[in-house]
């Protein structure tokens with residue numbers, strides 16, 4: 368009898384252990400900087416990746432990949448509970464990062480991908496300083512405006528201003544929000560450019576060493592919580608290893624914000640910007 372009870376207790380314990388880690392009251396997250404790179408094969412297969420989103424309460428992703436095949440797979444999976452917002456990555460292989468802005472083949476790639484009819488933006492692309500002034504970059508910015516696409520730009524401030532200079536109607540998600548651009552300057556840029564959104568992966572200064580929100584970022588979020596999104600930036604395999612901890616770290620500082628601000632940054636901004644139904 369005792370052994371049967373023990374056996375039953377063990378069975379209950381095992382069953383409990385496989386229940387998804389996400390508590391019902393956890394805030395849903397939209398990952399606005401996701402790469403599912405495949406050169407030639409992905410680090411994790413699709414099922415594993417979808418499971419990582421599920422266990423982290425990630426209910427939406429801004430999906431990109433190099434090449435774009437990984438994004439196609441994420442879209443085609445039609446995974447329940449996951450909204451996929453696909454962006455055209457203007458790269459076939461890693462070395463395109465250095466040359467895409469002068470490469471006519473990249474324009475052809477963007478045109479061919481766009482014909483799939485599912486894309487909501489172009490990026491993430493990397494551009495620094497005056498390279499943003501290249502004719503192909505302007506052509507891509509104009510194309511994005513014409514087709515109602517967002518740009519996801521990993522760039523310095525000089526390039527950011529050149530991108531907006533190409534076409535004042537451009538809508539730009541600033542990958543990493545300048546990494547270390549002073550918070551006061553980020554605020555000025557947001558206020559000067561109403562179609563600028565800051566994505567916060569690798570962004571320094573948000574928290575102090577002990578995990579407490581810094582005063583300047585608390586103030587910036589209080590003023591502009593509708594202008595930021597979080598992201599994982601799974602650009603290398605290590606970022607997939609760290610995925611759970613990255614999301615945990617976001618949750619830790621989101622929990623220090625007033626709920627309405629936290630909700631905006633966690634997922635509501637993405638829903639508004641991409642016209643998704645509310646979570």
Ligand SMILES: [Zn+2]
Nearest residue numbers: 400491600602
């Ligand atoms: Zn990235």
